[in-house]
Amino acid sequence: MSSHSQAAPLGSLRPLGVGILGAGPVTQAIHLPSLARLRNILQVRHIMDVDATVAESVAARVGANHSTSMDALLGDPEVDIVAICSPHQFHADQVIAACRAGKKAVLCEKPFAMSGEEAARISAVSEETGVPIIVGAMHTFDPGWLAAEANWGDLPETAHTIRSSIVLPPNARFEDFATEIITRPAGGAPDYSDVETIKTALRGGIMGLAIHDLPLVRRFTPDFEDLEILQARHVRPFGYVISLRAGKQGAGERIIELRAAMNKTWKPEWVFEAISDDAALRVDFTPSYVQAGSAVTTITRGSTSTTYGPFEHNGYEGEWRELAKLALGTKQPPSAESLINDLTFAIAIADATVDLAAAEHANSHAGAHS
């Protein structure tokens, strides 16, 4: 979010120290394997979790210190970069505390706040302390996406249709390919006849799943603050069908279609598309958790298609590489405005989705699906 004065070539110094707040499945199955591929530049030195047994066990895997308090991790001089992988509601306060602790860079898992006010507070502290922050929107760091960005020409200005379609097996399927998980959140048996269940599921779908691709959607949505929700429907057991219109009719109008289904399938599909009259972008992302390389991007103009990728690493590794550069001062951080806009875009969609779903649920007598 702000510039950093230190500058040193990547990989020329002792690896930067990483501290991780929260040692759940994302830390175990995503961040530690990603960091294992980057030992020459980053080293995990401190793991914090409220469960002392989990903290100790996960820390032991990487030879790091462990604790059960944020203050202990932030007070550890071996920690240069803080990764915040705790439950969403703690993100804002922990980001601010990490900045005030004088760390060199902060990675916050998405979403980095749950309201615009929290985002503004974070931005102000980042500006004041000079600590750069990035949000773990891993697809924005995926080499396949970066290749798309470098080659899509005027598509962000001309696209009229944007689609994000996510079909995933339960997280456990890929977590178990990535590591040996020691803790998992307990599952439940939701009551779909309860509108609050539907509202919670849809908000969770937007802020926990769609949010991976909403920064991508926003790149193609110039009038992202002018949103109209056309449909918002829950998909069992976890997913959504959401249609939106952004911007005024004419060149600025965008149709946004968001689809997601998480079920017991073994077959993942994670596709982002942006389409204009004369060009189309398609990005096929690899599933999270496994180190399956980058997305593959295809850009078509008329009947000619060009494919980029796959490249060797995914967006998670990409974001850690970026963090190392930020901590060393060899790269400028993303603008605070961009991160805040990504967040407010997601919150606006989540709010509108929940409101519409609640209204439709109230009008429905069937109660089978909202």
Place this chain on the structure above:
Amino acid sequence: MSSQYTVTATPQAEESGAVGLAVASLPESFGPASEATPTLIPQISAIDGAPGWTTEAIKAIDGGALGVVVVNPVPENTAALRDAAETAGVAVVLDQRWASNPGLAGAEDAVRSVAGRAAMLDTVATATAGTDPERLLTEHLAAVVRVTGQLDALRVLRRGTHGYTVSGRLPNGAPVSLQGVLSNSRPAGVDLRLYTDDGGVSIAVPEPLAAWPAEVRATGPQGEILLPTLYESAHRTTWRRLKEDLDAGTFPSDLAGFARLTESIAHLS
């Protein structure tokens, strides 16, 4: 040995339905009227499905045709045509852009065997920029209901120069979304994905311009099966179907099915 039927086609039908090519690919069954029997009334008439097609089809029946092929029909009241066809014993078949693809027969079985466990149906039709979205929606919906059966609560959420979004429900209540996209940079065709609790069915239906096969994949816990690919265009399939009906003396159900489609389109809010 079965008989060969003589065929005539309007210029519009020839262009939209590639009638000459389809007929030439079934040389034992059909032949062009002008070359084979110039003095006799053509036995099969091929007409384009532009507005007024039911009137043109009735004229063909009144003129003595034994069979009528209608290429890409637009929604229209088919009651009078059905009466005329039944009275005269004429087979009327519809050559629909995507719904007539031969791969959809297998797709129908695959979809219906898991429909009770459906969690979501998401389908996208693509056509070139400038295509009439109303016509695209008709062709799209025809292909979808061919494999799913009738859909409930169909509602247009938006439509415009770039396409449309239509919502609906499967019989078990699962959400349905039909999207039309107009672009010159995506292959024209229909993509349909039915997701269940443990897999689903995906269907990609190509244009009938060539004998590209539809790809139908059924995914379940044991893996994924690609149904046999059928390298036959929707046009040729339609003509082959007509021949079977003519030889067997049976009446195709195309008009009855199209009446249901027309009704669905008419009730779209």
